[in-house]
Amino acid sequence: MVRTLILYYLNIKATHGYEIQKFIQETGLEQWTQIKSGSIYYALSKLEKHEEITLVKEETHGSRVRRIYQITGLGKKTLHTMLEEKLNEELMPSASEKFVLPSMLNRLDKETAIEIINQHIQNLKAREDYWRYWQSMKVTKDSLKLDKLTFELPLVNLEYAIKWHETLIEEYDSIIELGKKQEQFIAGFNFDALEESHSLSNQNNRISELKKKILDQSQDSKMALDELITLLSNPQ
Structure with a gap:
């Protein structure tokens, strides 16, 4: 997504990586994109190498040198292709490799496993709080239905993820027994x-x-x- 977002931004105006970074931070796009500042500058370098953007000039701000980029004709074509591909992606994954994991947990120390799961639950709850904060900031009675769903869907997904991991702890001993039976089957x-x-x-x-x-x-x-x-x- 980082390359798509950079090309989109440079298709509007020529600018530097720091401005794109601040735009992502100030608009709350971090919650969707998970884009870090380092990945922005790495992507700019790759896009320049592939001639999808070009360096226009360099500006000095104190001790900083800001490199101003603009999109090229090739970059515009790439942007269109990327948008078409992103439009065809699944909104939410329908399955996860993690669903297979419980049958293998008998190979872990129970105390260690429970500690990891509890920490993950706390992380999920922190993300849920973050999404609810942005929901309260972005969604009003005048918001489009699509805006409301944009926040409701991830929140429902997080709620079920929390419930899944809490159930994993609740049924941990039974899951371990099933894992042992699976190992016996595989061995024989x-x-x-x-x-x-x-x-x-x-x-x-x-x-x-x-x-x-x-x-x-x-x-x-x-x-x-x-x-x-x-x-x-x-x-x-």
Whole structure:
């Protein structure tokens, strides 16, 4: 997003990195973009190297030298492409690799794991407070519905993230037991033997599909493992 935002800004006027940084800070865009000052100057350097922006002049302000950039024709085309790509991105991720993590937690010390989860919950709550602050600043009775939803969606997402981690702590011991059973299954199951099977039945084809999902560690791997256990426990 940092390159898109820089190109957007320079498409309006020529300026320096510090002004773009202050714009991000003062408008609260940090909560969406997570852009740090260092990433702005790094991106400016890359954009200049790729000839998407060009250095116009250098201005001295006390001990500082500010490099003024403007967008190029190539940069304008890149901006259009980036905006089209961003428009096609998911608003909120529908799944997370973290959903697979609980089945592996028996490999961690419980006290350490709980401490990490609690700290993460505190961080999530701090982010929730931050979003609510900006919601109170930005959203009024005259705001567009889209503005209201822009704040409501992340807040709902944060609320569920907090609830998910709190439930993880609440059911931690049960989750550990399930993780141990999964390890027993993996230890006793020979995937290579499955490869050597000559059966072309629908069930064996399904088993092969499930095995691939598990090995690929896709977002469906846990569900695939559960189905695989069921199929192997109840052969036709």
